[in-house]
Amino acid sequence: MFLQSLKMAWKAILSNKLRSLLTMLGIIIGVVALVVLVSLVSSATSSVQNDINSIGRDMMSVNIESTDASTALDSSDLDQIAALDGVGAVAPVKNVSGSAKEGTESYNVSAVGTTNAYFGIEGYGLAHGRYLLKADQDNNSYVVVLSNNAAAAIYGRTDVVGETFVFDETHYTVVGVLAAQDTTGAMSSMYTVYIPYSIAERVSNASSSSGSGFGGSASSSSSSASGITSFYVSAASSDQIDVAKSSLDAWLLNHFGSSEDYYISDSSAIADTMASVTNTFALLLGGIAAISLLVGGIGIMNIMLVSVTERTREIGIRKAIGARRRSILLQFLIEALVVCLIGCAIGLVLSGLIIIVVDLVSGSLTYGLSLPVMLIAVLFSLVIGIIFGVYPARKAARLEPIEALRYE
Amino acid sequence: MADPKVVIEFVDVYKIYQVGDSEVRALDGVSFQVRQGEFASIVGPSGSGKSTTMQIMGCLDLATYGTYYLDGKPVSNYGEDELADIRNRKIGFVFQNFNLIGKMTLEENVELPLIYAGVGREERAPRVRQALERVDLWGRHQHTPLEVSGGQQQRCAIARALVTEPELILGDEPTGNLDSHTSAEILALFAELNREGKTIVLITHDDHIAAQTHRRIRIMDGKVAADEELDADRHPEPSTRHPELDSGAHPEKIAGGARNDEGAKLRKSGKAVA
Ligand SMILES: Nc1ncnc2c1ncn2[C@@H]1O[C@H](COP(=O)(O)OP(=O)(O)OP(=O)(O)O)[C@@H](O)[C@H]1O
Ligand SMILES: [Mg+2]
Numbered sequence: 008m009f010l011q012s013l014k015m016a017w018k019a020i021l022s023n024k025l026r027s028l029l030t031m032l033g034i035i036i037g038v039v040a041l042v043v044l045v046s047l048v049s050s051a052t053s054s055v056q057n058d059i060n061s062i063g064r065d066m067m068s069v070n071i072e073s074t075d076a077s078t079a080l081d082s083s084d085l086d087q088i089a090a091l092d093g094v095g096a097v098a099p100v101k102n103v104s105g106s107a108k109e110g111t112e113s114y115n116v117s118a119v120g121t122t123n124a125y126f127g128i129e130g131y132g133l134a135h136g137r138y139l140l141k142a143d144q145d146n147n148s149y150v151v152v153l154s155n156n157a158a159a160a161i162y163g164r165t166d167v168v169g170e171t172f173v174f175d176e177t178h179y180t181v182v183g184v185l186a187a188q189d190t191t192g193a194m195s196s197m198y199t200v201y202i203p204y205s206i207a208e209r210v211s212n213a214s215s216s217s218g219s220g221f222g223g224s225a226s227s228s229s230s231s232a233s234g235i236t237s238f239y240v241s242a243a244s245s246d247q248i249d250v251a252k253s254s255l256d257a258w259l260l261n262h263f264g265s266s267e268d269y270y271i272s273d274s275s276a277i278a279d280t281m282a283s284v285t286n287t288f289a290l291l292l293g294g295i296a297a298i299s300l301l302v303g304g305i306g307i308m309n310i311m312l313v314s315v316t317e318r319t320r321e322i323g324i325r326k327a328i329g330a331r332r333r334s335i336l337l338q339f340l341i342e343a344l345v346v347c348l349i350g351c352a353i354g355l356v357l358s359g360l361i362i363i364v365v366d367l368v369s370g371s372l373t374y375g376l377s378l379p380v381m382l383i384a385v386l387f388s389l390v391i392g393i394i395f396g397v398y399p400a401r402k403a404a405r406l407e408p409i410e411a412l413r414y415e
Numbered sequence: 416m417a418d419p420k421v422v423i424e425f426v427d428v429y430k431i432y433q434v435g436d437s438e439v440r441a442l443d444g445v446s447f448q449v450r451q452g453e454f455a456s457i458v459g460p461s462g463s464g465k466s467t468t469m470q471i472m473g474c475l476d477l478a479t480y481g482t483y484y485l486d487g488k489p490v491s492n493y494g495e496d497e498l499a500d501i502r503n504r505k506i507g508f509v510f511q512n513f514n515l516i517g518k519m520t521l522e523e524n525v526e527l528p529l530i531y532a533g534v535g536r537e538e539r540a541p542r543v544r545q546a547l548e549r550v551d552l553w554g555r556h557q558h559t560p561l562e563v564s565g566g567q568q569q570r571c572a573i574a575r576a577l578v579t580e581p582e583l584i585l586g587d588e589p590t591g592n593l594d595s596h597t598s599a600e601i602l603a604l605f606a607e608l609n610r611e612g613k614t615i616v617l618i619t620h621d622d623h624i625a626a627q628t629h630r631r632i633r634i635m636d637g638k639v640a641a642d643e644e645l646d647a648d649r650h651p652e653p654s655t656r657h658p659e660l661d662s663g664a665h666p667e668k669i670a671g672g673a674r675n676d677e678g679a680k681l682r683k684s685g686k687a688v689a
Contacts (some may be wrong), residue, residue: 011530022518324514327475328575329503329531331496408502409476412514 008334009341019314020349030310031350033303036361036389038354038384041296042376043361045289049375052285065095065242066128066273067252069259073233074269079234084262088240089124091258098125101207102237103174104197109161116157116174117197120207121239126152126185128241136168142353143182143203148220150203151179155187157198159195174200175210248273293380297387303350304391311343311399322403323411336404343396344389351388355381421487422614423449423472428481430467430637441467443637444481449616449630450484451582454609456625458620459634465618468634469587472616473508474498503532507576511588513568515560521547521571522556528579546574550604566597573604584608586617590624602627 020027071080078133082099089097101120104112119125128140134155143150151172158165158181161172165184172179179202201209242251259269315322322335358381362374428527441464449455457465470476471483474490483490485501493501502508515524525546529539547553550570552563560568569589576584586605590598602624609615617628625631626645633641 008530008533074566314605320514321516321518324516325527325531326499327502327508327514328528330501330577331499331531334531335495407476409470412475412510 008336012334012337012341015338018346019342020345026310027346028055030307030346031353032301034347034350035357037300037303038351039187039358039361040155040299041293041384042355042358042380044292044296045380046358046362046377047365047374047375048285048289048292055281060147065245065248065254067094067240068237068272069240069255070237070270071268072270073263074236078263082342083087084118085235085238086213088255091104092254093243093247094255095243096124096127097238098122098124098128099204099235099238101211103207103210107161108173114161115197116214118174118200118202118207120202120204125201128239131188132186134184134186135166137199137222138183139203147205148179149179150182150204152183152185153181154185154199157200158184160198198207205283218394234271300387300391304395307343307346307392308395308399311339311396312402315339315399315403319406319411319414322406323414326339326406326408327412332404336400339400339403340393343400344392347388347392351385355384400413417660419451421448424484426482426484426588428471428478428483430471431479438667440637445639447632447639447642449614452612453614453630454606454614454628455630455632456628457616457632457634457657458622458625463634464637465634466587469585469618472557472670473506473585474501503528503583504579505583507579507581507584509569509572509576509584509586509589511591513572515568520557520559521552521563524560524571525575525578528575532579543579546578546587549577566593566600569601570604583614587665588618588620592622600660
């Protein structure tokens, strides 16, 4: 019986191809919208996630919120932290922004005051010269390591070791240039340079009015207070990150006495935030697409109702020769379902093609069809076929045979 | 010799249609019986209630009052599905306007009742073929109803009525849309089926056709006006002389309307559902 209904439905669809196609259009558009949008978003999400993970899975940054001078951290505290379970390296960070002069040009520059460990934590490579050294810190040397794009922008070349770098009227000697980085610095119009932590502290104390809160609210509010307000911590290895985090947390809690006084952020937290944002985004787009599928479903109901009216006599004949209600119901329901599913299949194929085209055009990111979304699209089409097919099918099944036969 | 069992029994059957405020008494207390193996005709003027009687007999419609016993059981006791099964297996209905499904081939039209009867595919094919051969249509079975003549459409409809091997065959003016020659052919087919033991009831406007059946029930204004036994031994011989021929109708035309009584305007020209 089911197979027969399927055959009949198939025949009915084929017998009016144009109308069937137009009916399917709503479903096709809905499915394409759903699958393409959600696939694009989730592909983008996972590629961003990969970026985040590749930048530093084993890195945390700590901001000190406390302004209490008695608990302020100094370099010996950082040494203690570096010796904690699971912790690899620790580097203090103080951000100072200002302008650099070269010839007549001036550039916005963000100087990161830090120590040698910083480069290891961030995983930055060298193009020329050397990193900052402990000696620079101890001697309060006015030396600077330039990021690759800063060197390129300011000097027009990167082999600038030994050049003088004028930052806020102070002369620094360039001792190193980092290897080119593909993502870092792209988000900011400022060029990043690295100076010894002790120098950065001195600069920021001298001109507390021009100190910028680049590294978070804590650095500007505590600019008058001495002590380390921000530092980076790496784990001994990437599988030690949780150990490192908990021992770090325990140490800080013990030191400050309150978890309100410090804030640890790690890349997985960033990734989580990112994921929840993109999930919301996917849900939103999916919702819009689902609405268009719903509209497609209403279109199907409309056409099915027309079809039932048109075929009233046929239904009468079928009933006269012994069709039960259930057979008629099944016939029309299956017809609606088949329309939906064919529409869904066409929609999926189109989505695949669109994704391929997007991949070719975008070049950089590779998008793929998201399998769960495809399944959802199929399910959704089925449900819509049933919901919007049942009413017309019931209407057909309930026709009185003699009334239906009389219908012109 | 005991009389054959009663297949159809109407006991004081009323059919009242409500049209706006007024009611139309299509059947106004009809009682009659049809026994197994009979070949009966129902005659009467247009609007007298013949089709209404036939629809109730064929379980396409139910009586407003009164009881219709089919095989001794009151039809009003049956549910929807049981009525569908009765229409499927027990009764073969032949309509004036053929009522074939236009999108399907003749073969598929004949196959349809078997599908609803739940007969398997292997069994269906030979039965469909047999039924179509029976009405001499095997060879045209791949055509759609729109591609064959009215007489062929009606023969296909008869094949469809026969294919489930029902005991009872009902025809509501089955020759009404056909020319006299084709009518005679169709009538001969019914007569042959009757000789094979099928109970047959036909509605007709044509006295000549009624005269070839074994019994004539005359209905007037929703009541049975006369119920006469005709010569039962007489074999229906297809006649070549019909009133239509004399009145100048086109014998080759398949459309109805060859007669000029007032019922003609009420009848739909024979056509299949597109
Ligand atoms: N659905 C309906 N609603 C209202 N009245 C109806 C309906 N069907 C039939 N009638 C009325 O019932 C009466 C009997 O109709 P019926 O179709 O049985 O006549 P008939 O004898 O078959 O006529 P004909 O020879 O023209 O086919 C008529 O007066 C008709 O108008
Ligand atoms: Mg009639």
